[in-house]
Amino acid sequence: MANFKGHALPGTFFLLYGFWLTVKHTLRHNWRTSKPNGRQTVPPFSKKMDYIEGGFTILASFVGIIAEQFVVDGPHARLYDTEHKAWVKLMNWQHGTMYLFFGISGMTLVTSTKSKLVPPGVDRLALALALFVEGFLFYYHVHSRPPLDAHIHSLLLVAVFGGSASTMLEVFVRDNIVLELLGACLFILQGSWFYQIGFVLYPLNGIEWDLEMHDNIMFVTMCFCWHLAVALLLVACTSSVVWFTVKRFSGRSQDIEIGMRNTSSKTSCQKALLEESDEE
Known part of the structure; x- marks a missing residue:
């Protein structure tokens, strides 16, 4: 959709997805490193998280496709107008195609989690492909546009x-927390930048940007670096909070377990002493 809402919708999706990946990968990394030799089996909560992630991706993609097609000024499932001999709202169709591949990624994740017949890494491959398709579409999305419009989309x-590149590496380098958090960071960066594009091209305050001014291009480039810094900070803070929270609760559970063992051992000793006294 060529308006602010059309950029806020994918922006919200990518922001939520980035934070979700940060939490998920931090929990899994904690699980893998909680023992000296690491854990080979996948915990039950990990599969549940994959199902939730896949379901959310499928649902969000479906909502995105419907929104792009059936808004008031949308194409309403018409690709070509034979009467006027013209394509109908190709921008909406491109956005819908982007959502389609993310939906395929979600279905792949659910399938690979459910079935052991699916080779490991196929879910990451599908996500990398979805990101590549998104970039491929946007590369040809900004031709013949004003300089600032083209530049902000190229960023x-x-x-x-x-x-896409970092996710593709995860296909071959499994369970690497640096790659996983990098991917999460880039999703958050995507989400925040979609919002930035919306604010620049469709300002809510009504004050339009000069799309031809070079200074605006310089500022937007610098602003992108700020978004990257904030995304890195958010990933670092989120993963730290999750890590320390898990460590704190796991420490408490260990204390409770030790206390229960001590209590049971004391009870056993008392029973043994009573039995000996009865025999005497």
């Missing part, structure tokens, strides 16, 4: 193709 490609 988005840095996050998109970077995320």
Whole structure:
């Protein structure tokens, strides 16, 4: 959708997805490193998280496709107008295609989690492909546009193709927390930058940006770096909070377990003493 809401919708999806990946990968890393030799089996909560992630991705993709097609000024499932001999709202169709591949990624994740017949890494491959398709579409999305419009969309490609590359590496380098958090960071960067594009091209205060001014291009480039810094900070803070929370609760559970063992051992000793006294 060529308006602020059309950019806020994918922005919200990518922001939520980035934070979700940060929490999920931090929990899994804690699980893997909680024993000296690491854990080979996948915990039950991990599969549940994959099901939730896959379901959310499928649902969000479906909502995105419906929103792009059936808004008031949308194409309403019409690709070509034979009467006027013109394509109908190709921008909406491109956005819908982007959502389609993320939906495929969600279905792949659910399938790979459910079935052991699916080779490991296929879910990451599907996500990397979805990101590549997104970047590929946006690369040809900004031709013949004003300089600032084209530039602000081209900066988005840095996050998109970077995320695709890091996710593709996860296919071959499994359970690498650095790669996993990098991917989460780039999703958050994508989400915040979608909002930034919306604010620049469709300002809510009504004050339009000069799309031809070079200073605006310089500022937007600098602003992208700020978004990256904030995304890194958010990932670091979120993963730290999750890590310390898990450590704190796991420490409490260990104390409770030790206390229960001590109590049971004392009870056993008391029973043994009573039995000996009865025999005497």
